[in-house]
Amino acid sequence: MTSVTATESAMIERAADAPMLHHVEQWAAINSGTGNLAGLKAVAGLLTDAFAVLPGTIRLVAPDPVESVDASGALRTTQRGDHLHLRVRPDAPVQLLLTGHMDTVFAVDHPFQTLQWREPGVLNGPGTADMKGGIAVILAALTALEASPLAGRVGYDVMINSDEETGSHASAALIAELAKGKTAALTYEPALPDGTLAGARPGSGNFSILIHGRSAHAGRNPEEGRNALIAAADLALRLNALKSTALKVNPAKIDGGGPNNVVPDQAILRVNMRPSTPEAMIAAEAALRDAIAAVSRDHDVHCHLHGGFNRPPKPLDAAATRLFELVRDCGAALGLTIGWNATGGVCDGNNIAACGIPVVDTMGPRGGAIHSADEFLITDSLPERAQLSALTILRIAERGTV
Structure with a gap:
């Protein structure tokens, strides 16, 4: 003292x-x-x-x-x-x-x-x-x-x-x-x-991606449906692949689905992303939007992004x-x-x-x-x-x- x-x-x-x-x-x-x-x-x-x-x-x-x-x-x-x-x-x-x-x-x-x-x-x-x-x-x-x-x-x-x-x-x-x-x-x-x-x-962002597909009968005409649950799962895998030393990604939950005989027309993917630097945050947001665009195109679904980075690095x-x-x-x-x-x-x-x-x-x-x-x-x-x-x-x- x-x-x-x-x-x-x-x-x-x-x-x-x-x-x-x-x-x-x-x-x-x-x-x-x-x-x-x-x-x-x-x-x-x-x-x-x-x-x-x-x-x-x-x-x-x-x-x-x-x-x-x-x-x-x-x-x-x-x-x-x-x-x-x-x-x-x-x-x-x-x-x-x-x-x-x-x-x-x-x-x-x-x-x-x-x-x-x-x-x-x-x-x-x-x-x-x-x-x-x-x-x-x-x-x-x-x-x-x-x-x-x-x-x-x-x-x-x-x-x-x-x-x-x-x-x-x-x-x-x-x-x-x-x-x-x-x-x-x-x-x-x-x-x-x-x-x-x-x-x-690090920073932190929480995102909810709402995916709209098209319902159809799972046995009679599934090819006419657009499975939102599959699209959400694909998006979760794509986002998970973005992990690096500069970015943590946690696909946390998928809401959606219904009866086994109906192609699900809606799903919501919840994901948390934690970039270590401001530059990583900018790159993560761009990669997130690119992944959403790719899934929308490949699965013929419509996606809406809600949320953002509420805690910057x-x-x-x-x-x-x-x-x-x-x-x-x-x-x-x-x-x-x-x-x-x-x-x-x-x-x-x-x-x-x-x-x-x-x-x-x-x-x-x-x-x-x-x-x-x-x-x-x-x-x-x-x-x-x-x-x-x-x-x-x-x-x-x-x-x-x-």
């Missing part, structure tokens, strides 16, 4: 003393699966009350409509929950964006609903690490910042959305709006159990590397070893990086087994990561840059 100034020391002590575990237990006790609008509303209310201790203006932002293709081929609109937005000192010379998400992957009828201590210091529960713990760290760090004499040098937007776990379709425009002009951004996905951060991330450019190095150096001042590795996952950090803003997106507490009933939070890492965030924010404020 010898490299920490007196001002920094006072701030990080305040951050560590915040009631983060209490907040996690309170927030994680309420189911807030992305589709549970009542649960999300309850959590949003608690978060609004908690973040009201900070200065500035706080509001709940209505979600954008989300469209998807259902199993019958119809376009459906899905309602998501409100997003929380706090704005503090928008005219300060340094502007930061801090983001988190209040939703979890556990639906209201999922059996994983309660908290329990697996052992001292390890709390098992839905959303404890991903990411009610991260939201608690945001609040603790910013509350400590507000008591610092340097607080006036930095302004910030806090955005906690309701649909990160399903791709942030209802909040992507809000994220892009808030990212504009920011010096840097911090997102509070959990760090790995050993404290490692996620570095570069997040390479580590020079500005992002400087931000990671700043976080590493702040960790060293606190006696923490901070490293980072590329990962195959995606998050809102992808969206922020696509706006040209440097971002570290695993500033949350240490935990693991996320998206499973074994999810756990290492509770000693709450004060640890609150201190790391507080010191990082303060040093960005002091520098005026990353």
Whole structure:
């Protein structure tokens, strides 16, 4: 701690003393699966009350409509929950964006609903690490910042959305709006159990290809039909063949078919694509359209493409590397070893990086087994990561840059 100034020391002590575990237990006790609008509303209310201790203006932002293709081929609109937005000192010379998400992957009828201590210091529960713990760290760090004499040098937007776990379709425009002009951004996905951060991330796109063929009797005149299921299977194989070191492709599901004696006239192929670079994303989209055109021609069917790349790739450019190095150096001042590795996952950090803003997106507490009933939070890492965030924010404020 010898490299920490007196001002920094006072701030990080305040951050560590915040009631983060209490907040996690309170927030994680309420189911807030992305589709549970009542649960999300309850959590949003608690978060609004908690973040009201900070200065500035706080509001709940209505979600954008989300469209998807259902199993019958119809376009459906899905309602998501409100997003929380706090704005503090928008005219300060340094502007930061801090983001988190209040939703979890556990639906209201999922059996994983309660908290329990697996052992001292390890709390098992839905959303404890991903990411009610991260939201608690945001609040603790910013509350400590507000008591610092340097607080006036930095302004910030806090955005906690309701649909990160399903791709942030209802909040992507809000994220892009808030990212504009920011010096840097911090997102509070959990760090790995050993404290490692996620570095570069691939992009991700989800696509539904609706294939229209022609029905016919399977025995009397099958040659007059155009089998949409066969066309979908052919397309799945063609897309699967696009896999490379720069692109992951997962044909995930085919909806369609019917009675054995009817040539199926409709099928829907669902596929996920994960390009490692922006160039790979452009090439993947072009290859996808070429494959669809070839299948349409070869099977005499009509295809309609729905979806897109909602998470652009997040390479580590020079500005992002400087931000990671700043976080590493702040960790060293606190006696923490901070490293980072590329990962195959995606998050809102992808969206922020696509706006040209440097971002570290695993500033949350240490935990693991996320998206499973074994999810756990290492509770000693709450004060640890609150201190790391507080010191990082303060040093960005002091520098005026990353």
